[in-house]
Amino acid sequence: MASVTSFLLAQDKIDAIINAKEAERIERVLSSDDMQGRKVFTPGIDRAADFIASEFAKSKLSFLGNAKSYLQEFIMSRAKIKSVSGSLDGEALNENNIAINTTSAAINITSLKDYPVFMVKPGDDFSKVVFPIMEAEKNAVILVDTSFTRRFRGMQRFGGNAKFSTTQSQVLILTTNMNPSRIDLHIQNDLTEQHLKNVVGVIPGKSKKDEYVIFSGHYDHLGIGRPDAKGDSIYNGANDDAAGTTGVIMLANYFSQMKNNERTLIFVAFTGEESGGFGSRYFSKQMDPDKVIAMFNIEMIGTESKWGKNSAYITGYDKTDMGAILQKNLEGTAFTFYPDPYPSQNLFFRSDNATLAEQGVPAHTISTSKMDSEPNYHKQSDQIETLDMDNMAMIIKSLALSSRSIVNGKDAPTRVKKDSQ
Ligand SMILES: [Zn+2]
Helix, strand or coil, X not given: CCCHHHHHHHHHHHHHHCCHHHHHHHHHHHCCHHHHHHCCCCHHHHHHHHHHHHHHHHCCCECCCCCCCCEEEEEEEEEEEEEEEEEECCEECCCCCEEEECCCCEEEECCCCCCCEEEECCCCCHHHHHHHHHHHCCCEEEEEEHHHHHHHHHHHHHCCCCEECCCCCEEEEEECCCCCCXXXXXXXXXXXXXXXXXXXXXXXXXXXXXXXXXXXXXXXXXXXXXXXXXXCCEECCHHHHHHHHHHHHHHHHHHHHHCCCCEEEEEEEEXXXXXXXXXXXXXXXXXXXXXXXXXEEECCCCCCECCECCEEEECCHHHCCHHHHHXXXXXXXXXXXXXXXXXXXXXXHCCCCHHHHHCCCCEEEEECCCCCCCCCCCCCCCCHHHCCHHHHHHHHHHHHHHCHHXXXXXCXXXXXXXXXX
């Protein structure tokens, strides 16, 4: 049994590492105007990545796997149609009646046997037919009836979005011909490669090295937009999600000083959350889900939750017993983790925890954001002055304390059932 003095020492130690002053130091840098709102593909977000990496270095974290730095870089491609020629049963095909979802420079289809053919006929549910085909990421030709012209134009715009590189393409054709016998289609695309990076640091486990516990938050935000009434054009994203990133940095520092993790701890700041969750998807695909025991994704913890101070909520609370484990470890404190009070917003499958959660990992997002009344959400006014640093430090401290039986290898939360969406 630990003596009273050693318990008090441990208390002093955590307060010396996780406190409001330290939270503010990190927040002030991440949410500063100098970071230009941390939008992907801007110098501002690169400065943020370098800052996070320098904090990881100060905490002496290791690199992930065979990485040579904390920066986990990856490439996405954006295809823009340069030219279209060809025909469908004699009907001319051109930029007006073609939409693509591809990262290939050229698509050539000379027979209806080349690509599986799907149809969206009059009266069909457009989304139900098209989206599963897109998500399958396999070659496909989709004949879209002209009654869906408006949806089709939307797909033409969507086709220009950045994607992970793939050799598989989907081609949509706007037509009234649902029973063609001949196709001859040649599409040339301009490709632009875009480089993104997550920031990842590791504390190897003392005994259970192959069992991972992940602490994450996204460090990207919305960038610079039009000036608001006060003339402020920078979306600082102090709460969304410099706050979660601050939590990740502080927890990394805390656990590296405690040196008591039996499991391997992975700390990651994701890019691209605001533009489709690319960072967390890329990171998650590199992980073996069976080895991930738990994921704590921290998203917007800078304001008071709807229950006031000393509380936060966990998305997907009832999908695993992780919330119950955390609460058990907080017995005797004033802090409470509640189930997500905004279930209709489907936050569990909308945040950076989703990719691993879909594969069964107890991967939850911890937040205090009042989704129905957060006055600065996605506004220029999401600035450090609107945050409660004491409360935020308390949440981060509670995460450090409540995760300890998972970090030290004693508890493993139950897995998410794979059909629970
Ligand atoms: Zn956001």
